[in-house]
Amino acid sequence: MAKVLMKGNEALAEAAIQAGCRYYFGYPITPQNEITAYMARRMPQVGGVFLQAESEVSAINMVYGAGGAGGRVLITSSSPGISLMQEGISYIAGAEIPCVIANIMRGGPGLGGIQPSQSDYFQATKGGGHGDYKLIVLAPSTIQEMAELTAEAFNIADKYRNPVMILGDGMIGQMMEPVDFESIKKTDEILPKKTWATTGKGKRGKKNIITSLELDPQLLEKHNFDIFKKYKEAQENEIRYEMKDCKNADVILVAYGTIARIAKDVIEKAKKHKIKIGLIRPISLWPFPQEPFNKTANKTSAYLVLEMSMGQMVEDVRLSVNGRKPVYFYGRTGGMVPEVEAILNEVKNILGGVL
Structure with missing residues (x-):
């Protein structure tokens, strides 16, 4: 496949598809609207699902469902939209559901403006939602890297059963550069078996139930200790610079x-x-x-x-x-x-x- 001149937003979307993403949920907001438009056109072509939700709150909870059923799922937005998703992101992290979230940042605080910014760093890296959890956060600086890191993000999300965020900004979302998709691994080679997913009982002895609710404080503490073991592993293996x-x-x-x-x-x-x-x-x-x-x-x-x-x-x-x-x-x-x-x-x- 020859190099293709694409916007960063479009490269992110195509890379997700080539990495096996077949579920996309989102809601329009500048400066990431090209992702939504691209997915609306491409998802039906690959047998995937595109759904524009009625709000960012609805969209992130659709990610919870699709990811919990074992699908590779992407959601994208920009700063105020990501803020609306924070409760759902915490639920997803607590339930150990893999997904990829992209934030193409704009100016703030508040509604702010549509120009590029990097002022969501704290929100992304320190946990914008409630509770003890982490997102693995990747920051591309070229359009080629936008594609490669997006594809890699799905593998990382599946490896750790945790949300991974692509943190870009309006500049990298809107600028155009040639992209080579040959480096993106094909779907059938990288999809692991998700024995934890809600795909039906099958031959298992019990049903898979996915939840982030745990009313017993001792069990909830154990759950937190367990997920932080994953984060320690990520700190040992997923550092890039x-x-x-x-x-x-x-x-x-x-x-x-x-x-x-x-x-x-x-x-x-x-x-x-x-x-x-x-x-x-x-x-x-x-x-x-x-x-x-x-x-x-x-x-x-x-x-x-x-x-x-x-x-x-x-x-x-x-x-x-x-x-x-x-x-x-x-x-x-x-x-x-x-x-x-x-x-x-x-x-x-x-x-x-x-x-």
Whole structure:
């Protein structure tokens, strides 16, 4: 299959289909509407189910049902819509149902605007709903990576019986790049047996019952301990990150998603000024990669975290650096995007203070 020029939203949708997703539930909201439109056209072609629910609350509970019956299921939305899903996401995590959730972030708080943002990081990585649970969160920075991580997300969700979130923003959802789908594994090769699913009793001795309700506090505590064993396993096996030019860097930028693309432009421009800048790009936002900070803390002067927010990932960076070097922050919010020259000036200011 030749490369196809696609929007990020469309690449996410097609990758989900090629990974075996046959159930999609959603509700229109900018800037992720291309996913809904794409799925409305493609799902009938592959024998799948597309359903536009009456609300995001309804849609996430449809995911609970389809995922509980063993289907590979996708739901997508943007910031305020994801907020409406939080109760259902907590139920799904508690019931150990695999699914993939995509948040193509927009500006906030409140209804905000339709321009790109990264201000849902806390909601995604710290648990936006109630109770003790985690989402595994992946953040692509190219359209090719959007496709590959989406397909991989279904495998991870099935492996841990847990929701996986693709965290993008309006920029990566709307921009267009060539995508090669040859790297996406085909459905029949990767679908595991789901002996826990509500597919009928069959030859089992008892029915499968899926619920997140447990009124006995001792049993509920045991359930929490059990699911956190899975999260510990994920922390050992599912960390992903990229490092660029960090070996002799005076300052290391830390950015994820589309802002990491801008950071790479800053690195190239800085070379003309004889300034050595590196980049750490977390790809898994949870579990958060601490290893690259352990590798670099004794070799760099400072870290500069770049976000389209008032500063959220910066807290995880400070925890990872653990006081070994200064951690600075530069962000734009409300749909504004950091510019290369402004970031480079921030680096110059930092170097003026630490060298």
